[in-house]
Amino acid sequence: xxxxxxxxxGCSQAAVATLTYDYGDSVVILGPLATYAEPHSYDLCAExxxxxxAPQGWQVVRLASATAEPPExxxxxxxxxxxxxxxxxxxxxxxxxxxxxxxxxxxVRPDHP
Numbered sequence: 127x128x129x130x131x132x133x134x135x136g137c138s139q140a141a142v143a144t145l146t147y148d149y150g151d152s153v154v155i156l157g158p159l160a161t162y163a164e165p166h167s168y169d170l171c172a173e174x175x176x177x178x179x180a181p182q183g184w185q186v187v188r189l190a191s192a193t194a195e196p197p198e199x200x201x202x203x204x205x206x207x208x209x210x211x212x213x214x215x216x217x218x219x220x221x222x223x224x225x226x227x228x229x230x231x232x233x234v235r236p237d238h239p
Contacts, residue, residue, distance in 0.1 A: 130163060132171035141169030145178065154180040157189040 130141040144160040145168040147153075156178055160167060170178070180186045 130159070130169050132174055133168045134170065134174050137171055137174060139171030139173065142172045143170050143175040144168070145170055145175075152181075152184045153187055154178070154184055155187045155189065 131137070132139045132141050141159055143156055143158060144164075146155045146157070146164075146166070148155060156170075156175055159169065163169065178186065
């Protein structure tokens with residue numbers, strides 16, 4: 127099964143966002159692509175998600191990252207990650223103190239002494 131497609135008629139682009147309606151509150155919610163296709167939600171491509179409009183009197187809520195591609199890691203991010211991994215690898219292994227031993231539990235039932 128390939129990537130999900132935009133549900134707009136005539137569009138075959140890959141879906142990047144999911145649109146849902148909250149009829150009780152008159153709100154249109156555009157969020158990141160849902161994990162699974164739901165019967166009362168609509169998957170949209172980047173173009174249709176960007177051009178989305180709501181019925182008159184309705185509010186549109188665009189959740190962060192609904193249509194945005196994740197940012198590429200910067201050189202500073204990669205250097206910080208490499209330094210953190212290096213630091214953990216050079217740290218001496220310390221032995222955690224063992225917990226004090228307890229005597230084993232004994233199950234006592236009323237019908238057995």
